[in-house]
Amino acid sequence: MGELSDDLTALHTERLAAHAVAAAPVWLWSTDATRLLWANPAGAAVLGAQTFASLAQSRFDPRDQMVAQVARLGATLYPSGTTVLHRLRGFGAPLGRALLCACTRVAVAGRGAVLVVAQEPAGPRLSFAERVRRLCSSYPYAVAGFGPEGRMVAANAAASSLMSEASEIGAVVPTELSGAALRAGTAVGETAHGPVEIVRVGERDETVLLVRLPPGLAASPPAEPEVVTPPAPPEPPEEVAEAAEIASESAPEPPPAEAAVSSDEPAAASAEPPPVAADEAAWQADADDEVTGTPDEISGPRDRAETPLLRIEVPQGDRRFPLRFVWQMDAEGRFTLGSDEFTEVIGPRVALALGRPWHEIAEALGLDPDGRVIRAVETHDTWSGITVSFPVDGSEDRLDVELSGLPVYDRNRNYLGYRGFGVCRDVGRLAEVGRFRRAPLFTTAEPPARRSTDRPDPAGPRDAAQAAAATPENVVRFPARS
Incomplete structure (x- = not known):
């Protein structure tokens, strides 16, 4: 791991x-x-x-x-x-x-x-107990999760076998130790079965005490009933022995040994249950472990590395809805974007100008000539509906974006900056920029036609084969100076 x-x-x-x-x-x-x-x-x-x-x-x-x-x-x-x-x-x-x-x-x-x-x-919905069970199953040793009231919520296979019928944290951990973990977040201590470690995870109604159980729990199995061998009976007198011999000769023969073995099988089964359940639990616990030294036909983590587990292909058609994004501004006025999508639209050169104080960005990019955003920020209050104009890298177009901001304070009411949202509603221009961004960088095309300003070849026109033969492969011709 x-x-x-x-x-x-x-x-x-x-x-x-x-x-x-x-x-x-x-x-x-x-x-x-x-x-x-x-x-x-x-x-x-x-x-x-x-x-x-x-x-x-x-x-x-x-x-x-x-x-x-x-x-x-x-x-x-x-x-x-x-x-x-x-x-x-x-x-x-x-x-x-x-x-x-x-x-x-x-x-x-x-x-x-x-x-x-x-x-x-996002993703599949998991119940609280299932989330605790999966967290416990992430560890290779015995781990169980208990609620604040002390009842077990879930455990991995190793912990279930150690806990047996117990379902309370008090059966394995002293009350003082679990209380210390609830208060401080972690606790380590000794028990009669060995050392334990407790970590508090979760919040509010979903608080869990994660306990690493001591392996010594397995060393104290329930005591098996002691088999007492009865004392041998005293030797009978000779007359009684002879009578017993005659009776045994006249008695019918005992059944074959196979019958005796079959009659003993149920008792053995009840005394020693088959390890089917334990094997299944061990298999389920190890199902996610890395498999090494297996034949090629068995798929392993190598397959997951070659084929990504999750790859969502986003449709590349024209945009048909407004583009929304988030932005942040710290107490010194440094403005940053929280959206890779909008960064891709405006282009990398324009995005490089961000991360500086707003007044510098606005002046460099011509975002807000009237200074409405800076005046709104100075109020340290909520504002919305201010439109600014972002340039687009590689194009003369500009995108009108409507900004809204919410001030951020700490618990002592100290001003920390702004967080807000932006929306570009010009769907047509967004679609045009998207097509421009998806266009290939290099295209194979016919060489451009000779311009009127190019000097003619003094030797007269030649075909392509002659021109290629006359020019070395590692030489690039430049037009001669006029």
Whole structure:
């Protein structure tokens, strides 16, 4: 498994613990997006997996649309941990739509990572108990999840075999230890069966105590009934022995040995049940593990690397609806976009001008000659309906965009900036820009006709074959100076 998947260390990070059993998908990516460091059960389900452990060793294709978006986020997000809203494609949203996500650059286990938290439902719907079960099944050792009241919500196969008939946390963990975990978030202690580790995950009504059970629980099986051998009867007198011999000779022969064995089989079956259920549970628990050393006909993680798990082909037809996007502005007025789609429309050269204070961007791009946005921002109040004009890279056209903004404050009412939305309603011009963006960069065409300003060949016209033979392959002819 991955470095963040082998133990409960990743859940010591409060941001991950809060989302561990959430219904909304959450992913923790490496900054280059080629590796998935962690995902909650809902996030793993979006990628077609039961648990994040089955994806920990996968390498994602950098050319995939989903991976490329996260890689761009890793290069552009603020290292300070500021959360930015982005609409991402290929993350379980309905076909043709982008999923609104809160994206943050974080540090987990001493490394940089990109945390992506979906802000709207996506992927298959999982019940609370199923999410807890899948989280427990992500670990190779015995892990069980208990509610704050102490009752078990779900457990993996290893924990179920250790817990036996017990369903209360008090059967394996002292009350003081579980109470400490509820208050502090984590707790480690000793029990009569060995050391235990407890991590609090989830929030509010979906709070769970995740307990790593001690392996010593298996060393204390229920006591088996002791078999007492009765004492041998005293030797009978000679007369009695002779009478017994005569009686045994006249008695019918006992049934064959096979019959005796068959009569003993039910007793053996009741004393030692067949390990069918245990085998099935072990198979289900290991179903998502990586298979090594198997024949070529058995598909493994290599197939998943060659064929991306999730690739949604977005229709490339002309746009028929307005383009909406999100934007942010910090307390110093630096303006950034939270939409790759709108960035693609305006082009990379125009997008490079963003990320600076609004008044500098507006002056460089001619967005708001009247200064209405800067006056609205200075009010630190909600505003809407201000139209600005964005240029388009590679074109003389401009796109009218309507902006709306909402001020952001911290809990002490300190001003942090703005978050808002933009909408471009000029569908016809958006469609024209889209066709321009999809046009091939290089085309094969006939050479252009000779212009009137070109100098004629003094040797007279020659055919193409003669011209090609006369010109070396590594020489590019330039028109002579007039």
